[in-house]
Amino acid sequence: MHELSIIYSVVSTVTKAVADQGGGQVISVRLRVGALAGVERDSLLFGYDLATQGTPLAGSVLEIEDVPVRIYCSSCACEQTLVGVQSFRCPVCGRPSGDFRSGRELAIESVEIETPQSEQAPC
Amino acid sequence: METRVLELRRNVLNKNDELARNLRARFQQAELLVLNLVSSPGTGKTEFLKKTLTALREHGLRVAALVGDLETDNDAHRLMESGAPVRQITTHGCCHLDAGMIERHLEGWALEDLDILFIENVGNLVCPSNYDLGEAVRVALLSVTEGEDKPLKYPGIFNSADVAVITKMDIAEACEFDREVAEANIHEVRPGMTIFAVSAKRGVGMEEWLAFLLELQSPQSRYVMAIADAGRRAVIS
Ligand SMILES: Nc1nc2c(ncn2[C@@H]2O[C@H](COP(=O)(O)OP(=O)(O)OP(=O)(O)O)[C@@H](O)[C@H]2O)c(=O)[nH]1
Numbered sequence: 001m002h003e004l005s006i007i008y009s010v011v012s013t014v015t016k017a018v019a020d021q022g023g024g025q026v027i028s029v030r031l032r033v034g035a036l037a038g039v040e041r042d043s044l045l046f047g048y049d050l051a052t053q054g055t056p057l058a059g060s061v062l063e064i065e066d067v068p069v070r071i072y073c074s075s076c077a078c079e080q081t082l083v084g085v086q087s088f089r090c091p092v093c094g095r096p097s098g099d100f101r102s103g104r105e106l107a108i109e110s111v112e113i114e115t116p117q118s119e120q121a122p123c
Numbered sequence: 124m125e126t127r128v129l130e131l132r133r134n135v136l137n138k139n140d141e142l143a144r145n146l147r148a149r150f151q152q153a154e155l156l157v158l159n160l161v162s163s164p165g166t167g168k169t170e171f172l173k174k175t176l177t178a179l180r181e182h183g184l185r186v187a188a189l190v191g192d193l194e195t196d197n198d199a200h201r202l203m204e205s206g207a208p209v210r211q212i213t214t215h216g217c218c219h220l221d222a223g224m225i226e227r228h229l230e231g232w233a234l235e236d237l238d239i240l241f242i243e244n245v246g247n248l249v250c251p252s253n254y255d256l257g258e259a260v261r262v263a264l265l266s267v268t269e270g271e272d273k274p275l276k277y278p279g280i281f282n283s284a285d286v287a288v289i290t291k292m293d294i295a296e297a298c299e300f301d302r303e304v305a306e307a308n309i310h311e312v313r314p315g316m317t318i319f320a321v322s323a324k325r326g327v328g329m330e331e332w333l334a335f336l337l338e339l340q341s342p343q344s345r346y347v348m349a350i351a352d353a354g355r356r357a358v359i360s
Pocket residue numbers: 162163164165166167168169170171198245246247290291292293294321322323324325
């Protein structure tokens with residue numbers, strides 16, 4: 001299992017991106033994880049709190065968006081969403097398709113950060 | 124408290140992906156065909172690769188191998204018996220090879236003086252599927268002792284592969300292995316994938332595999348070019 005090294009990559013990418021934007025406390029990190037990415041949702045969540053300790057991501061929430069596999073079916077001439085990953089057949093006509101349009105994602109979609117209060121003193 | 128959202132849209136493994144892209148460009152530049160062999164521990168990658176290296180050398184091809192192993196260099200020594208240059212990548216517990224390891228271990232090798240480079244990945248059916256090594260062709264191996272439903276249990280890796288090889292066919296009968304069922308399962312998770320069935324020990328089925336490699340290696344091979352041009356797993360849509 002390499003979920004921990006995945007989290008470390010997230011930490012380093014997010015830390016740098018936040019610093020580039022002038023810093024701030026990270027509130028949440030949103031990941032897109034494809035059904036074929038080979039990464040366990042629970043292991044990611046389980047390791048996250050520990051692996052982010054002492055980093056700008058400490059205390060932040062990991063949000064995981066599950067991305068299903070989508071294939072293109074040439075008989076139906078459209079994209080179809082699959083319910084599982086055990087069979088790559090068009091759910092409408094049953095023909096197998098090797099034309100994958102999504103499902104391998106392992107990406108950082110967005111980061112929510114708390115911006116430092118503006119310096120203007122209240123009147 | 125004010126908050127704002129940074130839209131990053133970046134691959135988690137973007138560093139690996141970038142290194143892999145550079146490697147792929149170098150391999151193409153050197154006209155070097157690179158294959159990445161993945162399977163469970165003990166499927167027979169080393170045995171299969173040793174026979175493959177030996178046979179290709181007899182055909183006059185310049186072949187080499189990188190082999191990943193958690194702790195030992197046993198596999199590297201076995202592969203060296205073929206006479207081909209072999210380098211060991213010790214991962215010290217890391218469950219997969221990454222593009223950085225490949226880059227570091229290629230240092231000093233003149234890639235343009237090679238025809239085919241094989242990479243034996245660490246025995247693992249989950250983690251290697253995420254790590255692009257810059258290879259043109261990913262080969263997933265499955266032995267007759269592992270059960271015909273392995274591809275359904277590990278669809279991610281079989282789906283990410285370009286070619287499947289069923290190994291240890293010499294003991295298929297004793298294992299009551301049903302080749303048709305195994306091939307159907309592979310095609311469930313990767314429709315249309317090319318499948319070879321071999322016994323590296325007995326040399327059965329190796330001719331077809333070698334013919335396939337020779338064909339791939341020819342400069343006209345559209346198949347490899349198509350895969351290489353598309354790159355692997357362009358993840359962010
Ligand atoms: N009967 C039979 N045994 C084989 C064959 N190929 C490999 N083996 C045996 O299977 C065992 C594992 O083979 P290896 O080639 O070391 O497998 P591997 O996939 O490289 O293993 P790891 O690198 O540890 O993941 C060894 O005992 C081999 O002798 C084959 O074609 N037939």
